[in-house]
Amino acid sequence: MEITESYSYLDPFTFGTWDSESSPFIPDGNIPDDLQLKEDLWGFGFYWEVIQKKYQSVEELYEALSRLYAEIAEIKERYRPIAKEYGEFEVVPNLYEGISGSYYLVDENGEKQFLIKPLDEEAGCIHSSWFPTLFKDCPLRAHIELYLSSMREVLAYQIAEMIGTPVVPKTELGIITSDKFQDFSERVTLDELKRYFDNCPPVQSEKICSVQEYVVGSKSLFEALHDFQMAGLSDLEIEKRFDKQDFEDANILLWVTNDTDGHMGNFLVYPKGVDAIGNEILGIKKIDNGLAFPDKNGQLQNNLALLPNAKMMLTEEGRAKIDAIDIEKMAEKYEKLGLSSATIAMKERITHLKQLAQKPNITIKEINTEMSKLGKKR
C-alpha cells in the first residue's frame, strides 16, 4: 500500500468539525463574524467551533449546561431503584484504556473486582475528558444517543444471558461515589470558574455507572493473536486454540446486538481448558458494549469473523438458539433500560438473522457478511 497524497498529521483530539447527519446543526466550516462566544473559557476544545455557532451568548450556553445537568440528575434518580451500591470498594482510575472514562473497583487487598464506566464520561458526554459536548449525538457512531451507554452495557449482558450466549461478564447498574471521577468544571478556566458555579450545580461525586465483573487472568484477543503469530502458529493451529462454543456464542451475540465496536481489543480471552496434547484452550468474553444497540442497523463490527474459526458452519445448537430468540421479550428488556428507540432496528435484524440461520450449511463468515449488509444502501 503506497500513500501518494501528502498531508500533515493533526493532533487527533483538536481538529475537525462536527458534521453528524443526525445532529440538529451542521456547520458549514465558515465562522460568522458576529459570534458572541469569542473564547473557549470552558475547554470544549474539539467542539468549540460547534458550540460557538450553536449558542448566541454566554447566558444561552449556561442555560444549556444547566438543562443538561438537570437531565443527568434526573437519569440518575430514574435508575437509582435498580442500581446497586458498591461502597466497600475503592475507585481507581483506569487511565490508559480507551477514550471514555473507566475505573476499577478494587477490594481491600487491592485486587480488581469490577470495571466501572460512569454514564456521563462516555466520549461526547459533558464529563468526558476527551470529547465533552452539550449534545446527545454520539461523536463516534451514527444513530447512537449519548447518556445511555451504561444501559447498553447492562442490556448486552442481559440479552447474552437471555438467548443462551453467556459471553458477557456480569454487568449491572451501580451508584458509585468517588472524588476521582472526571468533572467538566476541571476544564473551565480559573477566571470563568466563579460564573460557572453560579450557573451550574456543584461537582457531583455520585454517578450512575455500568459495573462489570473483572475477568481475572484475561488478555485481549488482539494481544493473544500477536502471541500466536509470534510463536509462528498457522491459521489451523490458531483456530484450535479457541473454545468453539464461546466463538459461536459471541458471534450470535454480536449479530443480535449489532455491536459497532467489536474490534479485537474488545474481546477478552482467558484460559478455559486444555486440549489432548496440553495446549491451552481460550474462552472468549465480549466487553465494551456501550456502542451496541443502535437506533438504525448498520456499522456492524465483528472482528471474530476475521478468524479462521469463522469458516465453521453454524451448528445445530447455534441455529436453535437463534430460532428461539423471543423478539417481544427482548423488546421488554430494551424498554426497561430506556432503549425503546432501538427496538425497530432490533426486530428487523433478528428477523433477518432467523432467516439466515435456516439456510443449510451456512457458515459464521457468511452470516456475518449478510448481517453486515443490513442498513447499507444497495
Added chain:
Amino acid sequence: MKRTILLAASAITAAFTSGEPMKLVNTRTGFVVVEFKQGKAEFHDRFLEAEMTETGILIPPALKESFQNKEIVFLSDPLFEKAFIEIYYPLCIASSLYQWQN
C-alpha cells in the same frame, strides 16, 4: 495524567509529520504490529491487515470532514495512514501496551 497522554499523542503526530519510519510495538513481547515506512504500511499482524482490507476503519461522524467525508477508510486508501494513527490507534488499541517507536 491526561495531559501527559495528550502530549504523547502530539509527539506521535510530530514524529509522523517529520516522515520518520514508525512502528507499533507490543512493549511486553516486542511484537511489531505494523510499520509505516515512507508512506507504506507493512503489517506483521495478518488479522489486523485482513481487517483493514476487508472492513477498514470506521470514521466517527464527528471526524468525517477531516477524511473527505468518507465513512470508512480501507488499507488501499491514501488516507489510510492518517486514519490508522488518528482514529484506529486511539480508539481501538490499548496504548498502555502498544506504543509507537521509531
